[in-house]
Amino acid sequence: MDIKLEYTRKRSEFGRPCSFSDWGPEVTVDIPPDPSLADDFIPQDPVDIGVQQAPVMALHEMNTDRAETSIQGVNHVEGGWPKEVDYRNSELTTRYREEVEREEVYTRSVQRLGSLMEHYIRQNNAIDIYEEYFPEEEGDDEEEHPYAKTIIVLRDPNTTKRMATRLSWHPDGNRAVAVAYCSLDFQDSRKDMSFDSYVWDLESPYNPELTLKPSSPMVTLEYNSKDWHHVLGGCYNGQIVLWDTRKGGLPVEITPVDFSHREPVYGACWLLSRTGSECLTGSTDGKVLWWDIRKMSEPSDRLILDITRQDQQKDALGAISLDFSPSLPGKFLVGTEQGIIISCNRDAKTPADKIANIFRGHIGAVYTVMRNPFFPKVFLSVGDWTARIWTEELLDSSPIMETKYHIPYVLDGCWSPVKPAVFFTTKSDGTLDIWDFLFHQKNPSLSLKVSNDPLLSLRSQDNGRIIGCGTRLGTVSLLEISPGLSTMRRNEKTVTSTMFERETRREKVLQDKHRERLLREEQRARAKQEEQENAQVFEQTRTDFLAVIKAEQRKRGQDGAEE
DSSP: OOOOOOOOOOGGGSSOOOOOOOOOOOOOOOOOOOGGGGGGOOOOOSOOOOOOOSOOOOOOOOOOOOOOOOOOOOOOSSOOOOTTSOTTOHHHHHHHHHHHHTSHHHHHHHHHHHHHHHHHHHHHHHSOTTOOSOTTOOOOOOOOOOOEEEEEEEOOOSSSOOEEEEEEEOTTTTOEEEEEEEOOSTTOOOTTOOOOEEEEETTSTTSOSEEEOOSSOEEEEEEOSSSTTEEEEEETTSOEEEEEGGGOSSOSEEOOSTTSOSSOEEEEEEOOOSSSOEEEEEETTSEEEEEETTBOSSOSEEEEOOTTSSOOGGGOOOEEEEEEOTTSTTEEEEEETTSEEEEEETTOSSHHHHEEEEEEOOSSOEEEEEEOSSOTTEEEEEETTEEEEEETTSTTOOOSEEOOOOSSOEEEEEEOSSOTTEEEEEETTSEEEEEETTTOSSSOSEEEEOOSSOEEEEEEOTTSSEEEEEETTSOEEEEEEOGGGTSOOTTHHHHHHHHHHHHHHHHHHHHHHHHHHHHHHHHHHHHHHHHHHHHHHHHHHHHHHHHHHHHHHHHHHHHHHHO
16 A cells, blocks of 8 residues: 655745845843842942043054066067068068069168168277187186986886887977887787877976877877977878877878878978978888878879989888978988988979989998088988988098997987087987087997987987987987087087088098099009900910911922822
């Protein structure tokens, strides 16, 4: 039997608003006085009362609003150009400058300001306030001992560890670093291996700031220096991926498989263009492809790395490193698996002319090739057991300088962005070497054991103080080097230029002597061959002469017998 309780109430009696009204006073408690308590009180007589004639004052304290101050600065590189003119493009700036110089307002302004400037220039030339009276006296500062210390360690958050194959610093003050993670082991088929790569914020290095999610493990990546929200990546399956960091970790553009590379993409570079949307990629399939991120459905141009200049895919060399320098916008360098460095000319009309020069010297693959930021014709290459310095002034020649042969492999290297003679190399035993060729050419200025695992990737910040090293297990160590290795000294650029010119002349002399020796050997071989040919002719003539004499003797003997 169910027990029910029904409660019934009109709908108008609940849920309605309260109604307040005025109500008169009401006495709730009335306590009359008790006369018996009067005996407990003692009257006080007389009573003293103090009176103060001065006005009563009160003390109050308060704090004023704290003024918040901030330090701000402007890095003025080059200004005064309209928005549509890229100041890094010499053709556009020259054209705009010529247009302005033709205007009549410009001529009048120069004439008006010329007389004023001439007056002030004459005043400045009266006394040279910057004259150095004792230029030969230099401070005897003690040379500090070079050092490097680890400041931040970034670890792959995944359980299955992968290689940190590439580093790229954020162009805006190097506040972040993007790391490409990929396993380059042959047929690595671990099912739980992640494809993600990460962008790390240096202020919070414990968790990645952004997770990049490609369709295939990413081998290389690069920030766009003109629009640093764009990140270009090259995948293991040959596809090219583009991210916009403002839109999250999913790619905004992916190249089709049919028009992409057929093998892993080891090199990706942004090109210097007016729109900042052109890029270059290289792969071990022997192709270099040009792309425009506004239309990534197919490459805008291609080059087959056939050094025979026959443009044959079967004879192409696999590209394993790539370098492009904005100071030489028409050229780029390619390091191959076969140990050959190819200097290419982008502006050439035919594919055969695009392969300008070939440099041979490495025994194994060229893992890194990079131009010197101060002397673009001088470039660094890293491969097998050495690091070598080349110059494009010597075509098809040997390097002008090189390090000693190391026991472990040399896996990566880069120039210092602030010192023209300093470069860094990493080795397979986990050692970072810092070389300064102005002081030591046989041994590094500083050798530091960073990890027990091989150091596969290396990249320096723009200020030259922080270096990032990526290991085989995905750990990225950020090291701060001493000021002596990251600050340019007085006349260092001039001395470095003199050193490179001296080594170039020395190599030219050796090259000329080598050619002379080859020419002499060729002449000797030709003379020896001619002597052999003359001896053969003489012997053949002698044999023929003796045969004629014998035949004549036999003929005369037969005639005498008949008589």
